[in-house]
Amino acid sequence: MKFPFNEPENTAVITCCHITESDATILYVSHDEEDGMWQFLCGRAHSQEQARVVSLNEIFTLDATVSKLANMPCGYIAERKSKISKWKMKRKG
Numbered sequence: 001m002k003f004p005f006n007e008p009e010n011t012a013v014i015t016c017c018h019i020t021e022s023d024a025t026i027l028y029v030s031h032d033e034e035d036g037m038w039q040f041l042c043g044r045a046h047s048q049e050q051a052r053v054v055s056l057n058e059i060f061t062l063d064a065t066v067s068k069l070a071n072m073p074c075g076y077i078a079e080r081k082s083k084i085s086k087w088k089m090k091r092k093g
């Protein structure tokens with residue numbers, strides 16, 4: 001599959017230790033309003049030290065279903081209940 005995001009493959013994004021180290025599923029994605037930063041999280045609450053920085057391509061390689069969110073505008077989040085559920089996008093806040 002072609003890389004679906006507008007950003008370069010090596011764009012730094014935020015994820016969490018559960019996804020990088022414990023094989024958790026991505027259930028919460030944020031495209032931040034202020035700085036355009038993408039966050040791909042497992043849906044749990046996190047402390048600062050559980051954050052990890054990876055490339056956008058690493059996330060895409062890990063879970064190609066994030067390609068559905070490639071055009072999600074800044075200021076939006078997407079959530080789903082499980083890996084086989086559909087993403088639900090909404091405006092943040």
Ligand SMILES: [Zn+2]
Binds near residue numbers: 017019042043044
């Ligand atoms: Zn997590």
